Amino acid sequence: MNLRKITALASIVILSLAMVLTGCQAAPSATSAPTATTAPTTAPTSTTAPTPTASVTTDPGTTAAPTATAAPTATTAPTKAPTPKPTATPVPLSGTLISAGSTALQPLAQQAATEFMALHSLVSVTVNGGGSGSGLSQVNSGAIDIGNSDVYASEKLPADAADTLVDHKVCVVGFATVLNPGVTGVTSLTQAQLISIFTGVTTNWNAVGGPDLAIVIINRPASSGTRFTYDKYALNGAVEATGIALTEDSSGTVRSTVASTPGAISYLAFSYLDATVTAIGFNGIAPTADNVKNGTYKIWSFEHMYTKGTPSTLEQAFLNYMVSTTFAPQIIALKYIPISQMTVLTH
Amino acid sequence: MANPPSRKVLGRINLYYWKHENLGRGLVTGFGIFLAGLTLLMAGFLAVKGLSTFLVDHVSPLEFLFSTKWSPDADVPAFGALIFIVGSILISTLALLISTPFSISTAMFVAEISPNLGRKVLQPAIEIFVGIPSVVYGWIGLSVLVPFIRRSFGGLGFSLLAGSLVLALMIFPTITSLAADAFRALPTDFREASYALGATRWQTVRKVLLPAAMPGILTGVVLGLARAFGEALAVQMVIGNMIRIPGKLTDATVNLTSIITMDMGNTATGTPWNDVLWSMALLLLMISFLFILLARTTGQKRRSLK
Numbered sequence: 001m002n003l004r005k006i007t008a009l010a011s012i013v014i015l016s017l018a019m020v021l022t023g024c025q026a027a028p029s030a031t032s033a034p035t036a037t038t039a040p041t042t043a044p045t046s047t048t049a050p051t052p053t054a055s056v057t058t059d060p061g062t063t064a065a066p067t068a069t070a071a072p073t074a075t076t077a078p079t080k081a082p083t084p085k086p087t088a089t090p091v092p093l094s095g096t097l098i099s100a101g102s103t104a105l106q107p108l109a110q111q112a113a114t115e116f117m118a119l120h121s122l123v124s125v126t127v128n129g130g131g132s133g134s135g136l137s138q139v140n141s142g143a144i145d146i147g148n149s150d151v152y153a154s155e156k157l158p159a160d161a162a163d164t165l166v167d168h169k170v171c172v173v174g175f176a177t178v179l180n181p182g183v184t185g186v187t188s189l190t191q192a193q194l195i196s197i198f199t200g201v202t203t204n205w206n207a208v209g210g211p212d213l214a215i216v217i218i219n220r221p222a223s224s225g226t227r228f229t230y231d232k233y234a235l236n237g238a239v240e241a242t243g244i245a246l247t248e249d250s251s252g253t254v255r256s257t258v259a260s261t262p263g264a265i266s267y268l269a270f271s272y273l274d275a276t277v278t279a280i281g282f283n284g285i286a287p288t289a290d291n292v293k294n295g296t297y298k299i300w301s302f303e304h305m306y307t308k309g310t311p312s313t314l315e316q317a318f319l320n321y322m323v324s325t326t327f328a329p330q331i332i333a334l335k336y337i338p339i340s341q342m343t344v345l346t347h
Numbered sequence: 348m349a350n351p352p353s354r355k356v357l358g359r360i361n362l363y364y365w366k367h368e369n370l371g372r373g374l375v376t377g378f379g380i381f382l383a384g385l386t387l388l389m390a391g392f393l394a395v396k397g398l399s400t401f402l403v404d405h406v407s408p409l410e411f412l413f414s415t416k417w418s419p420d421a422d423v424p425a426f427g428a429l430i431f432i433v434g435s436i437l438i439s440t441l442a443l444l445i446s447t448p449f450s451i452s453t454a455m456f457v458a459e460i461s462p463n464l465g466r467k468v469l470q471p472a473i474e475i476f477v478g479i480p481s482v483v484y485g486w487i488g489l490s491v492l493v494p495f496i497r498r499s500f501g502g503l504g505f506s507l508l509a510g511s512l513v514l515a516l517m518i519f520p521t522i523t524s525l526a527a528d529a530f531r532a533l534p535t536d537f538r539e540a541s542y543a544l545g546a547t548r549w550q551t552v553r554k555v556l557l558p559a560a561m562p563g564i565l566t567g568v569v570l571g572l573a574r575a576f577g578e579a580l581a582v583q584m585v586i587g588n589m590i591r592i593p594g595k596l597t598d599a600t601v602n603l604t605s606i607i608t609m610d611m612g613n614t615a616t617g618t619p620w621n622d623v624l625w626s627m628a629l630l631l632l633m634i635s636f637l638f639i640l641l642a643r644t645t646g647q648k649r650r651s652l653k
Contacts, residue, residue: 103612131612133621141616156615216503221588221606222420223613223620242417243591246505246599249583249609260494261503 094122095314101128101135101148102225103250104173104269105303109148109322111330116321125318132156132225139306140165145315147306150225166310169302170322172337173269175230176279176287176299178255180264186210188281194234197265200241205263217245218257218266226251229301230267233347234282267299271335289337295344303336390632396622397629400426404619411626417590419610419620426623432630433592434602437507438582439575442514447568450519451557454526454564459552465527476520485581488513493585502597505587510600513581518571525570529563530556565645573638577631579604603627 099109106129113125130138132149136156139147147153150173153162177189183205189197196202197215205213219240220227231237246261248254251272258264259276270289273279279287282299291297305322307315321327328338339345400406406426414427453473457465488509497504533556541551557564587599588609607624614621 129612131614133614133618134612134616137616137621156618158618161615161617221609221613223610225613239421243589245589246503247588247590247601247609249588253584256489257505261497261505 092122093120093314093317095124097123097125097146097314097318098144099125099127099135099146099148099305100130100138100144102132102150102303103129104150104225104271105148105170105305107271108171108303108331108334108336109305111334112318112322112327115327115330116318119321120317123314123318131223133223136165136306139308142308145307145312146318149304149306150301151228152304153306155228165306165308168305168307168311168319168322169339170305170319171303171331172292172300172339172342173271173303174287174289174292174297174300174337175226175234175267175269176273177234177282178258178266178268178273178277178279180216180258180260180262181276181278182262183210183213183265183278186280188284188286190283191234191236194282195236195238198235198240198245199238200244213263216261216264218254218261218264219245219247220251220254220267221247221249225301226267226269230299233299233301234267269335273335289332289335292337293341293343295342298347300337300347302339393625393629393632396625398626400619400622400626404622406619406623411623415592419614419623424619426619428603428623428627428630430590430592431601431603431606431627434586434600435576435604437593437600438510438514438586438602439572441507441511442518442575443568443572445511445515446519446522446571449515450522450567450571451526451564453519453523454530455552455557457523458527458530459548459556473520473523476516477524481517481578481581482584484513484517485584488581488585496597500597503587503599505585505589505599506597507586507593507600508596510582510586510602513585514575514578517578517581518575521574522564522567522571525567526560526564529560529567532563533559562645566642569638569642569645573635573642576634576638577604579608583608603631607631 097113099113106127109127113127117123117125127148128144132151133156135144135147136149136153137147138144140157140161147165149156153165153167156162157165177194179186186205186209189208193202193208197208198217200217202208203215205211205215217240227240231240246257248257248266251268254266255268255272255274255277258266258268268277268279270287273287281287282297285291285297287297287299292300305319307319311319323339325340328340331338400411401408411426411428412432413429414425415429416425416427417430418425453469457469492509492512493504493506495504496502496506496509500508537555537559538551541555542548546554582602583605586601586605588601588605589599590601590606591598593600607627610620611624614624
């Protein structure tokens with residue numbers, strides 16, 4: 001009996017030790033794996049570095065083709081973009097694509113995946129959330145094919161890792177400053193006013209033409225892509241004061257908190273705006289898609305899809321579909337802005 | 348089983364014995380070992396990820412534990428987690444202070460005062476409490492408690508108080524069940540001896556049974572505290588996640604679990620920011636281990652008391 005106990009105990013210890021050891025080995029190898037695989041991919045990326053922008057501008061025009069053709073090969077044929085072998089072999093697209101990352105881009109990517117799979121019956125596209133950082137780390141480690149991100153990879157990943165990823169800008173998303181509906185009389189704020197509010201200098205709405213009501217700042221977490229974009233373009237990179245702002249995990253909770261908290265101010269992507277919050281202008285310009293397109297409204301960013309190195313034929317076909325004229329109505333319906341409609345591409 | 352009906356022997360293996368003893372025992376042992384291994388594996392994984400903050404990114408453990416400066420996105424990042432640690436401790440302790448009197452009273456009622464009503468009404472009610480998902484607690488807290496606190500006590504509503512109240516409700520069933528078990532486990536002799544001395548029922552419960560059941564109750568309290576420490580979702584929804592140490596009950600604050608859930612998906616693996624979140628997870632695990640150890644030692648005291 002005792003002997004049995006001892007052997008059982010010993011086996012538990014040995015087994016768990018072994019597991020822990022493999023765990024220890026697995027963890028560093030996971031981090032070292034990308035560096036090992038970067039070697040072959042760095043070469044193509046450095047040469048194809050300008051291509052992402054090229055594909056962005058050329059694709060919308062060229063991809064009228066996929067609508068007419070049921071034969072999927074036509075989709076790959078017109079790509080002037082970085083497909084390594086631009087051969088028009090009549091092989092239907094097949095395979096599996098896994099995409100994950102930004103939750104802001106997720107609904108749109110999901111919609112694109114559904115439609116893309118309807119066009120190409122042999123293709124399976126999976127879209128997951130997880131956050132921009134998670135999407136970028138996963139595409140970098142090779143766990144997924146496409147990493148969705150609200151921000152440039154260089155903002156999240158170490159420089160050497162970010163260099164191995166190829167950026168594909170798929171749409172534009174605008175962000176609006178939102179107020180609790182109880183804050184009346186404020187229809188637009190200037191950059192200086194916003195900076196003053198978010199750094200905690202202005203603390204009452206009556207300083208900016210509103211009622212005598214304390215300002216309650218509601219932030220996204222410091223790692224959020226939405227917050228990053230807002231800080232960069234609305235606050236001109238001013239460091240938001242910590243310790244005076246509530247933080248909400250997601251855009252959905254930001255909206256409900258702003259709607260229910262008197263004096264609240266926050267920021268939301270256009271896709272999250274509804275009647276429960278008041279969206280206000282920036283420097284006198286209303287937060288509308290048209291103002292983003294013509295370049296007068298400055299708070300917007302690109303949504304990115306990153307691939308590890310040059311995209312495969314399948315990846316490229318999906319990326320092309322995302323920016324195609326076929327898909328543009330869906331982008332508009334979900335309150336994003338197709339890149340093809342932007343008259344300015346820089347802030 | 349003294350005389351098994353048949354004894355087929357295959358080589359040196361007794362097939363009957365193998366089928367009716369070794370197979371079942373092996374299966375059960377296997378699952379047990381698997382689970383024990385899994386726990387250790389997770390602990391090991393967390394340790395490797397969590398320690399890389401200090402070993403790879405060279406963040407000083409002292410800074411991590413005792414600095415209130417948290418600016419992971421700054422040019423010169425600072426990774427002081429003290430605000431989150433203090434937040435976790437404050438919320439859990441307060442939840443425990445609110446919950447324990449209710450739990451012990453309910454346990455006394457269920458086990459001693461009215462076992463019949465307890466079994467028929469209170470016990471099922473407590474079990475239902477356990478089954479409610481934490482997001483529901485959080486949602487009710489957000490839509491009922493937060494506006495209530497804002498109206499009654501001022502402030503934003505999102506507060507230490509809101510978080511503690513929600514948590515108190517969540518750990519109430521844990522403490523109550525374990526405390527009730529502790530009362531029920533007491534020998535009937537205790538009650539009879541007390542009554543024989545002329546004590547009333549309340550005197551018996553208060554002066555004899557409560558002290559005798561105390562180690563078991565403490566086990567419940569410690570496990571409740573462990574749950575409170577680890578709860579993420581419901582608390583995060585109502586505390587406001589303001590990165591500062593609260594000055595009063597109606598101030599918003601933040602805790603370890605909230606900052607982990609908020610930043611985990613948005614930071615990239617291998618960056619110092621991400622590693623620090625793993626370190627916080629490791630800290631939570633260590634605290635939880637400590638609590639379990641504490642619960643086990645208090646439980647052992649009970650055994651030695653008998």
